[in-house]
Amino acid sequence: MSSATSRPVSGRQARWQPHNDSRRERIVVSAIELLEQAPVGVEVPIMQIAEHAGLAKSVVYRQFAGRDELDRRIRREISDRFVADIEDALDIADGSIHSILVRTIGAVVTWIEDHPRLHEFLRTGPSEEGSEVDAMNALIATIAASTRALVTGLAGVVGVADDGSVDTMTFAIVSMTEATVTRWAGDPAPLLSREQLIEEVASYAWHVVDGVARRHGLTLDPEQQLVEIITQFAAPN
Template identity: 25%
Template sequence: MPNPESAPSTTTSDGRSQRWNGHKAERRDQILVAAVTAIRQGGAEVGVKDIAERAGVPRSVVYRLFGDRDDLDEHVRIRIISELMTRLTPVLSPEGTVGNAVTRAVETYLGWIVTNPHLHRFLAAGSKRAATSSTSVSEARTAVAEQVSRLFASSIERHGGAADIAEPLAFGLVGMVDNSVNRWLGRGMQPLTADELSRVLQRWIVHTIVVAMADVGVDVKEQTPVIDLFGPAPK
């Protein structure tokens, strides 16, 4: 009969596995923090060697935890997007007037880009392996557009209109801002200054909202209080 004391301990094995998984997660986080810092300071072309040195680990550990550079880059993009969305999500909940809400959203987004141009270029470059942008970047852009779409749909429905335009309107606005900013950044933040670009984007967004909402019977102006759009429908 086997000696119970000599049998492998499931509890011990599980504890060792949990410690190892925790160590791996800590190392991965350490590497991602180092990668974001390296890109923020030196640009998107930073090498794995520099990232490993900043993280204080051998380069072989980076590849063991992430597989290859494309896998590492996608996880870095997810980390950058998380940082951006932490800043952006609160200002997508409109307050004050329509103009105020648009100003906060545009200024927050452009402010983050001006402070972190290398991070934004890294996101815009997408995956080297794929012809299109990365899945994480596409999903983040879609999430923002869908949140804006729900706001438009809510307002239109409260005022008795058909909300069919809400989604194309939201995705069109997000695409306009994204493409305009990417082109501006690609030209070295020229020919407009950041403040000038912010102001024209705000005007374009407000004017587009005013015209689109008027088409479905909702009267919107730049000075319209948000509560009038998303509060109880007028009787």
Template identity: 30%
Template structure:
């Protein structure tokens, strides 16, 4: 798993920075070792701190110099999973002019489906305990909100350029994330059978559902979307009418 940005080393280093990087490298090695063991074992299997230390190539005492206790290590491991997932999620949220809106949705859904179905143990582990700084919070709810906030910020940044106010639709970001999480959780709990959807098929189901939701609201606002139109054409059309939305005509007083 790619380390999140705040755990990646910097190129220019002072003495203090080198020591910080040394600690970051050890912390990352410990977290990566813990997650590798979680992926290898059956869900819920007991994994000792000594096993984690051995996998990381460190002494057990080093683990507890980097983390206060086992609860802290587990909480940081969950955070590491979420941060890595969000990093991959953000990287796919890019506008490709050659693709359609539906293509963009499919790319996002396929990334989510592949990550969760390729790492089912990590996905379950990350939801089964507190995160750092949130000892009593519902981890799944916290995770959903972080994903939804990321999705909302990116989408809002695009529509702001187009002078389209989507503020009333913010709750839908959380609804879409809840829909995706529910479908994926059901998929992971279903035993493999010949009729079980493949990753692309599951991503397509989620894409179609999301497309109809977005396209329906867009049409209601006077911005009809076409499934086959490249994003470049869609954006050009919306941009051409952006000045009218940004500066609507004022009624003339008689």
């Protein structure tokens, strides 16, 4: 199913494009707001989305070719919000390795706790047309790729060649974190508190990072500022 925005546009259509973009955004935001309030497993009707957006149902169908396209666009917006929150937390310029891990894992816990319905919706289908991968797995791959690029860049600074272990390491940490936090969030009586969970998962992630670093001849201090570690290894002997 092709997107309305992917078709060639005439001059008249181009003049209306900002207006149509605004309406699409309004529809998607309204759908997400309603989705947050809906019971688990309950689909929000297009009529309800249109009413919440202050638009006629026919306008929704003019902006999106059908329910599948609208749902893909909703999942893409949810994914973008999730990624933005995680990347804000994953700031290598601020903190030690341990504090960065705790902060980033804390952001994952907060997002899943605060948006359980959106998190669930990511598993209901893809965010891109033609994809067979659901939006949650695509999101995990996106965050892992972003983290991999960051770690690979740091490895290059300290003179360590990437032998492929960075790819495995980052995907393992990201997928482990999402799966563990999801299980915890869905448990009506979890054994660990929120703070205990974050510290526990951060310790797992640290052991993975430390193991990979040692195999490359690097000894890291989890409590040292990451910027200091990079400067130390990058300094000429």
